[in-house]
Amino acid sequence: MSDLAQPVLEFIYDLSIKDRSPAFLLVKEDGEIQDWGGKLETYGITAPGKGDPIEDHVQILDGFFPLDEERLHLACIETETGVSADIHIFFTGKGCWVLFLDATLEEARQSVLQQRLNELCLLRDKHSKLLEQYLGKDIAEKLVQTGVRDAEESKYVSVLFADIRGFTAYSEKKDSAEVFKLLNAYLAAIIQPVLDEGGTVDKIIGEAVMAIFGISSSEVTPPLQSVKAAFRIIGNVQSLHKEREAQRQDTLEIGIGIASGQVLLGIMGSRNRRTLSAIGHSVNLASLLESQARSNEILIDQHTFQKIGKHQHRFTKARLKLRGIEGPLQAFSCEFEE
Amino acid sequence: MIKKKICMLGAFSVGKTSLVQQFVKSIFSDKYLTTVGVKIDKKTVTAGDRDVELLLWDIYGEDEFQKVKTSYLRGAAGYFLIIDGTRGDTLETAFKLRDRTEGAIGEVPFILVFNKADIEDEWEIDGKTLEDLSGDGFTVVRTSAKTGMGVEEAFLSLTQKMLEG
Numbered sequence: 451m452s453d454l455a456q457p458v459l460e461f462i463y464d465l466s467i468k469d470r471s472p473a474f475l476l477v478k479e480d481g482e483i484q485d486w487g488g489k490l491e492t493y494g495i496t497a498p499g500k501g502d503p504i505e506d507h508v509q510i511l512d513g514f515f516p517l518d519e520e521r522l523h524l525a526c527i528e529t530e531t532g533v534s535a536d537i538h539i540f541f542t543g544k545g546c547w548v549l550f551l552d553a554t555l556e557e558a559r560q561s562v563l564q565q566r567l568n569e570l571c572l573l574r575d576k577h578s579k580l581l582e583q584y585l586g587k588d589i590a591e592k593l594v595q596t597g598v599r600d601a602e603e604s605k606y607v608s609v610l611f612a613d614i615r616g617f618t619a620y621s622e623k624k625d626s627a628e629v630f631k632l633l634n635a636y637l638a639a640i641i642q643p644v645l646d647e648g649g650t651v652d653k654i655i656g657e658a659v660m661a662i663f664g665i666s667s668s669e670v671t672p673p674l675q676s677v678k679a680a681f682r683i684i685g686n687v688q689s690l691h692k693e694r695e696a697q698r699q700d701t702l703e704i705g706i707g708i709a710s711g712q713v714l715l716g717i718m719g720s721r722n723r724r725t726l727s728a729i730g731h732s733v734n735l736a737s738l739l740e741s742q743a744r745s746n747e748i749l750i751d752q753h754t755f756q757k758i759g760k761h762q763h764r765f766t767k768a769r770l771k772l773r774g775i776e777g778p779l780q781a782f783s784c785e786f787e788e
Numbered sequence: 789m790i791k792k793k794i795c796m797l798g799a800f801s802v803g804k805t806s807l808v809q810q811f812v813k814s815i816f817s818d819k820y821l822t823t824v825g826v827k828i829d830k831k832t833v834t835a836g837d838r839d840v841e842l843l844l845w846d847i848y849g850e851d852e853f854q855k856v857k858t859s860y861l862r863g864a865a866g867y868f869l870i871i872d873g874t875r876g877d878t879l880e881t882a883f884k885l886r887d888r889t890e891g892a893i894g895e896v897p898f899i900l901v902f903n904k905a906d907i908e909d910e911w912e913i914d915g916k917t918l919e920d921l922s923g924d925g926f927t928v929v930r931t932s933a934k935t936g937m938g939v940e941e942a943f944l945s946l947t948q949k950m951l952e953g
């Protein structure tokens with residue numbers, strides 16, 4: 451500290467606390483006031499007297515003295531005058547210093563961040579509740595019956611990613627009740643077809659849904675299940691659009707990617723909250739395809755294409771250059787009219 | 789007059805601020821405005837034949853990014869652990885806070901408050917859990933900061949406990 455020149459110290463003072471109405475009280479260990487200075491009136495402290503107990507002037511510190519801690523910080527605490535203050539308490543040889551700094555600005559800044567984070571957390575929790583509702587409580591049991599145990603196992607599946615485009619931008623502009631209503635509507639439009647075709651909703655990642663086909667045994671092959679689900683998802687979203695447009699409500703677009711192959715399946719988590727996990731090339735590929743899909747487009751990989759029989763004619767060849775994958779990738783696209 | 793400091797503790801958005809507002813000003817808002825730091829309110833209640841001034845410390849909610857610091861708890865004569873009945877995990881948070889509080893200021897009276905009783909059909913926490921907790925010796929109350937149900941009783945009951953010491 452001592453090697454900082456006085457002008458530098460003064461500059462730092464100006465920069466950091468000059469506008470924060472610094473004020474202090476110097477008290478004895480038991481809180482008896484010895485000395486004071488600065489803009490105490492900002493915090494509603496008027497006419498302190500030597501020997502007064504601190505709580506007579508600063509009611510919020512009632513019960514704080516004698517202090518066990520070496521130092522203490524109370525952030526953004528509302529004072530008598532309604533001004534938000536940072537209170538720092540620390541000891542030196544002279545006694546115990548109680549420092550007040552105006553925290554109005556800091557509080558405003560913090561408030562914006564905290565509000566958004568908390569609203570996001572609430573939204574995310576509602577997400578996963580919704581998911582559980584759709585999945586039903588028996589899904590975990592079903593998974594166990596179909597042979598996926600705590601140990602991992604390799605299975606041939608189709609992985610589908612459906613992404614609600616522009617949702618993040620939308621959620622930033624609208625209030626959370628509206629956002630949640632919209633999200634509910636779209637998630638329902640996506641999740642229902644997945645379940646109807648025998649798929650499992652693996653997770654909702656932000657604004658994207660990941661579904662897996664082929665976990666429960668079925669007459670229909672996973673690629674066929676997934677493509678049929680994709681057609682119905684697009685159909686659902688289109689009718690949702692018509693409805694919402696008629697009511698002059700906002701609409702969002704959706705893109706879908708599907709890939710098929712062997713993945714490692716496992717159940718993770720505790721007894722109460724078991725979640726499925728799938729690891730493998732097809733998971734990454736489906737996600738990549740989804741990210742390349744335009745609005746109202748389904749992009750599928752070659753493995754999926756080969757196994758969808760009569761539905762093949764609805765797809766056209768598409769060569770994609772994907773980051774992270776060498777050479778162009780053969781994919782197949784099905785685009786729907788707006 | 790006797791003064792008692794009470795802390796409102798719990799996860800974020802469980803209704804700490806709403807409960808204080810309902811108790812002190814008989815108002816409620818559906819809009820969620822998170823609390824930064826601490827807001828302090830006062831209300832005088834009569835318990836038995838004594839007037840007690842309650843200093844209500846409405847503290848920011850505990851979340852994944854921010855733990856409640858124990859320095860705010862100094863001098864508290866009692867506290868509420870607020871739980872949002874519609875969010876099961878807020879009960880876990882409440883118990884974490886209880887442990888931290890006892891570590892910091894020792895055993896002082898507290899009450900488990902299950903809030904949002906006006907929307908009990910959306911609750912994740914069932915009646916049995918509440919019964920079990922009462923059975924284990926916890927003081928459990930149901931409140932609605934929205935309708936006011938149970939709010940006054942909760943504060944009076946904690947005041948009583950604090951006076952009994």
Ligand SMILES: Nc1nc2c(ncn2[C@@H]2O[C@H](COP(=O)(O)OP(=O)(O)OP(=O)(O)O)[C@@H](O)[C@H]2O)c(=O)[nH]1
Pocket residue numbers: 568798799800801802803804805806807817818819820821822823824847848849850903904905906907931932933934935
């Ligand atoms: N239906 C209902 N809603 C409530 C009740 N209590 C609070 N809320 C709502 O729940 C949300 C959060 O309430 P707050 O009182 O701000 O919660 P808090 O615990 O102070 O939140 P933080 O300050 O962020 O920790 C608000 O939207 C309230 O309107 C209740 O009893 N019933």
Ligand SMILES: [Mg+2]
Pocket residue numbers: 804805806821822823846847848849
């Ligand atoms: Mg609050």
